[in-house]
Amino acid sequence: MSTPTRPAGEADGYYEYEDQSDAAHLHALGYESDFRRDMSPWANFSLGFTYLSPVVGVYTLFAFALATGGPPMIWSFVIVGLGQLMVALVFSEVVAQYPVAGGVYPWARRLWGRRYAWMTGWVYMVALLVTIASVVYGAGPYIAATFGFDASVNTTILCALGLLLLATLINLMGTRVLATAAMIGFTAEILGALVVGGWLLIAHREQSFGVLFDTFGTEGDGSYLPAFAAAALIGIYQYYGFEACGDVAEEVKDPGRLIPKAMRRTIYIGGAAATFVCLALVLAVTDIGAVISGEDADPVSTVLNEAFGSTGAKIVLLVVLLSFLSCAISLQAAASRLAYSYGRDDMIMGSSLLKKFSAKRHVPPYALIVAAVVPAVIVIGSKVSEDAITKIISFAALGIYLGFQMVVLAALRARLKGWVPSGKYTLGAWGLPVNIAALVYGVVAMINMAWPRTPDAAWYDNWIVALSGLVVVAVGLIYMAVHPLHDRSTAPYDDAIPKKDHVAR
Template identity: 50%
Template sequence: MSVDVPAKNGLDDGEHLRVLGYDNSFNRSMSLWANFALGFTYLSPLVGVYSLFAVAMTVGGPPSIFWLFIVGGGQLLVALVFGEVVSQYPIAGGIYPWTRRLWGKRYAWMAAWVYVWAMLVTITAVAEFGSGFLASLFDAPLTKDVTLWLSILFLVVAFAFNFSGTKMLARVARIGLAAELVGVIAVGLYLLIFQRQQQFSIFFDSMGVEGDGSYGAAFLGAALAGLFLFYGFEACGDVAEEVKDPARRIPKAMIMTILVGGVSALFAFAGYVMAAPDLQAIVDGTDADPIPAILESTLGTVGAKIFLVIAVTAFLSCVLSLQAAASRLLFSFARDGMLPGHRWLAHVSPRTAVPVNALIVASTIPLLLCVLIYVGSDALLTQITAFAVIGIYVAFQAVVLAALRQRIKGWKPAGPFSLGVAGYVVNVLALLYGIFAIVLLATPGTSGVFLDDWIVLIGLGIVMISGLLYLLIARPDQKSNAPEGDAIAVAEQLRAHAG
């Protein structure tokens, strides 16, 4: 049963939502802790560090760990901007309703179109990466057939948990959070304290990755180590209508996700570097998948198996959180009449209070992408994952830019979470950081293979052009009467209600 919690601005959750033009459709059963767990398991430092540790070490060497500080700091600025926006607009769907209310329907369509495809690809990638852990747990050969069926298993099991309702989602997210904390912080600390093979000065030693060139170029090339890791906190806002007192709790959950996720990733990354028995082999690229060997040598066979159980739990929880966030975005899109089949997609189950049809789509498209990867080349997973990262960052900066535009027009965020006079400065810095990150992600590679070097921009271009064509031909913006560009007016309304 939904309970309306009085907010700091004098409005309870239901009243706040009605000021924004909507009625309660969900059960507000998610606490601050559960909301944080959802964002944290989406961000998943275990998944992020494991997926890119070898690449970061090969390209940038041990100093690539400093990208965790750089990107973590930049994304914290973005999270603070998001916090002010969601505090005024605690609406399901996150990126889409925020950009719509800050700018307009067409702008929101493009931002959300890019974001939803980036999320669907990310779901696919996490399920595929998780299949390797599951195969190792049962000593199964990691063939293409095994990878396909185990990836599908991840997707189906996560769907079943999501289908059960918000309480089950929150429960599994909390279990995933516990698994992540054990898998990254506990293991990382154990490696740092008891299995250290290197000196701490190793983090200032490039170990020759620059070759005859400048280390600055090598360090910039390792940026993906941080850029791939620090997103997921926005999922806290995707389920805003299922959280008690979301205007205050979601900004806190976002900030907690960045801070705890960053510390966790730092311990894990540092632990793997310090405990590596042959660090030079990892840096040289001769050991392409070093973490299993590090765990085997430090934890023993039984310890490594226990870690695999923890890792599989974390991967499953990550897929679960991604599915939940994507389905709420699709629901929010559909509720405003902005998608084909919007009435079907906007249906919320009266029994479980879950947007079941949107959830089916958020689970089926990644399953189809898994089949596409199965019949395609071995490099296809890496190529489509590269698009997902830049797609997320483009969507993030769409919110940051729209918020800055409203500030210039006179908007003063009216939610209970506010940065006050510092908000303008934080907004500008968040935008500058975001542009820097997008440039790094979009810079073509230097392998000489056209598709490999330009795949990020090609993928982004395909998604953006297809979205623009649909926008111009189908004109979904003309079929929707939901509010847009009303940040200043809504802020005045909320202040009037509070007064």
């Protein structure tokens, strides 16, 4: 369904027609939407950017990556960025044809079927809820450093719950407020990244660019590849968030055209910002050897204090905290839209509540409550065992990648069975090779995430990432067998592939 050229001086009429066109497209897909299309193209991109959150990702994993692989770990941003761009291009074709709220679940439903879609959504939902918990919990030490108190278990839990509550309240205010929060978060984070990174490069650069090729002996007596693969987790954990642009497809005008653009911008701009922040930090570290040896366990704080002083470092930390908040808001928005999508299709226990809408705010309040309560329970669980929360969170990135690759696999299967993308964005002849490249990349990345790297630990700790993935899938399969609501769902499914009887008619 084409969008007309905007007539000069007829903005209101144009948008009215555009809304009708979007509603007609959604109706043809079998849905009526209660959402308001209040999210602008840049707000949609900002949602994906703040979910990706280059500052949060880099600051959280910088010490680990530098100590594990040395400065060359930065090249993982380029490799992973290219791989995830392939995934984003596949998603762009799917969302252009099926701009339905919920993202990976409704996409898998149309490309494959109800059972496959249920498992795709389940894996991704668990990963999102765990990721929300990990983000707000990870903000605790930064809140403590900013306001000058000890980051004990109790204070970290309280800070995490406070941040989670604030994110929930913002999300409950509706799409327009969510869009504004995403724009504010994006603006603060990108300016903070540019200002901090620029200052470090101009006034506090301690290393030459040649250091980016110096492993500092992290390979030991063997090949550098294992060390680089482990350090590359900083890149692998960085490049997701673009799918959030599609999770809110029913809140954006002309989603089939604009969301693919937002997804690609998230990769381009978010990836460039993350690489820039990481580069500035690497070149500003005075003693890289001390980081690798473990003598300097927190090089980010060391660099910020040296470059900005205690007062300046606190200002930078405030920007970091805003990044954590905006990241949590975006993650929660994505999780709630997925839960709502499940509920609307009557796919899971509690669907009658998950699909309810606030008439005033035009958001699904109960779906948002789920996206707050479950992460809160995980955070509180750290009081019982910090080791347990670490094990739970270890699944987060693998689960998101697995959810991605289930959609990529479904798209490849559908192509081979005759699906020809028909939305406003298509790759044409490049669709199949890009789809294959995206699947190969994703499988390699998941193997890298799950690969055991702690031979001295108990076997279950050594394989914790893979085991956590198996547990989540097993629980999902048991639920499907015990409570098979998915088989009774009457919403459209498995209609991307042309049917022979349709052709005969």
